[in-house]
Amino acid sequence: MAMAALRREGRRMAAPLITPHPINPLRSSLASSDREHTLLGVRSISTQVVRNRMKSVRNIQKITKAMKMVAASKLRAIQTKAENSRGLWQPFTALLGDTPSVDVKKNVIVTISSDKGLCGGINSTSVKISRGLHKLNAGPEKECKYVILGEKAKAQLVRDSKKDIELAFTELQKNPLNYTQVAVLADDILKNVEYDALRIVFNKFQSVVAFVPTTSTVLSPEVVEREAEAGGKLGELDSYEIEGGETKSEVLQNLTEFQFSCVMFNAMLENACSEQGARMSAMDSSSRNAGDMLDRLTLTYNRTRQASITTELIEIISGASALEG
């Protein structure tokens, strides 16, 4: 958004400069500070106008620099938490497997996005992947619903898939993320949505410049039992004797609920890290663009200033020589 504003400024500057009208010696450039003169094609632009533009570009640069530093410090805080939570879902994947290719009737796509903008393209990639998954999984008997976390994905998905959205949560990042809050949220989702498979779409944080959109699949207990009989990774589940609960299905249900909340917690933390990292790099390139723009404006300013001084000198000298005769 900031970069688009800067581009607009550049276009406004370029237009008056390249119009091929001769300098009108009667018009002094010193006094005119209004846009109409520049748009009419007078090559001498007022220094006041250029100075105003420089001031606004400088302000934008300061703001984007500050936003970059804020994002960097927030990133540091969340990064340790995200790395600690990574160990949590690995045992689940080792036990139950992560099978995105499972074929079920009721799919629910949980899209995680940010609430605030100016963070690069991560929200758009998440929404693109969600739409792709939706297309893959929608068919004659199958249905596919969305659960949206975060304002940005909601804004994009509400436009074309409004009827498929089950639940939407926003303003999740007001308080720093902790597991209890996510557990309550996961509980909420599980209670209100019927599902056979939950696909969580988020941006995994690989490094400060690399964010990979990923999807984790959590299956409902019935599907787990069905797949366990079919064999494969889940077939090993039967080799474990299940204890601690009245029946095997009760334990499996608790297990999948716990799995969902752990995977959600990790996904939300990773997405938050990706958001801060993307914002850092977006604000960095924005500051650099503002710096470039400022250099170009300074050159224009100097040229304008020198042109006005030259015009004034010409007037004085020609006036003096006219008096002499």
Next chain:
Amino acid sequence: MTLNLCVLTPNRIVWDSEVKEIILSTNSGQIGVLPNHAPIATAVDIGILRIRLKDQWLTMALMGGFARIGNNEITVLVNDAERGSDIDPQEAQETLEIAEANLRKAEGKRQIIEANLALRRARTRVEAVNAIS
């Protein structure tokens, strides 16, 4: 032959090293795990985990979760875990008293259930502290 124990919470890894034996409390009672135990996956209740290293027993308070035991590898995933040595006895006792008071004041099914859970958690922490000393 030693067991490799891993205790994980959403916020951090609490324990990750080798032990000789553990005693875990589950919904259906306490189970002791020695090397070469049969593979099981079980739910863990709010209770104490006892770990034996050589001849010394350590306690840890666990707040509910799951455990998977197989191939001499034990993975315990819980909502929260605290080492007995990290708990302040005074503070644990006070938390227990507050939890008991809350239970007596609680009205309505939901509040009673929550107060009960809080009480069990507080009691587990007090037991963890006492079991060492």
